[in-house]
Amino acid sequence: MSNELIDGKKKSASEALVNSIGGFPVGYGLGIIILPLSTGWIQQDPYMANIAITGAYAITSFVRSYILRRIFEKNGIDDNFIRLAKRGIVKLVNHTK
Numbered sequence: 001m002s003n004e005l006i007d008g009k010k011k012s013a014s015e016a017l018v019n020s021i022g023g024f025p026v027g028y029g030l031g032i033i034i035l036p037l038s039t040g041w042i043q044q045d046p047y048m049a050n051i052a053i054t055g056a057y058a059i060t061s062f063v064r065s066y067i068l069r070r071i072f073e074k075n076g077i078d079d080n081f082i083r084l085a086k087r088g089i090v091k092l093v094n095h096t097k
Contacts, residue, residue: 015072019065030060 034056042049075087 011072015068019068022064022068023061026060026064027057030057 034053038049038053041052075083
């Protein structure tokens with residue numbers, strides 16, 4: 001197996017892990033916003049409310065995945081989520097000084 005193939009698999013695994021871990025806080029935050037707003041609507045029209053809520057989660061998931069994919073592409077094949085997190089923290093700390 002070539003190193004390029006192994007690096008590609010590692011990059012894909014890192015990206016999938018970051019996307020999965022990042023999905024929890026995003027989904028949780030979205031739930032805090034959407035679910036209270038839709039309580040009356042769920043009782044009136046549960047099917048349409050379910051479609052709308054599912055659509056909001058799907059769109060949010062797509063946007064999150066797209067943004068993370070662009071970050072991984074920008075930073076090259078050798079980067080993994082640990083290095084990306086370190087760089088992000090360093091930039092954040094330097095920016096706040």
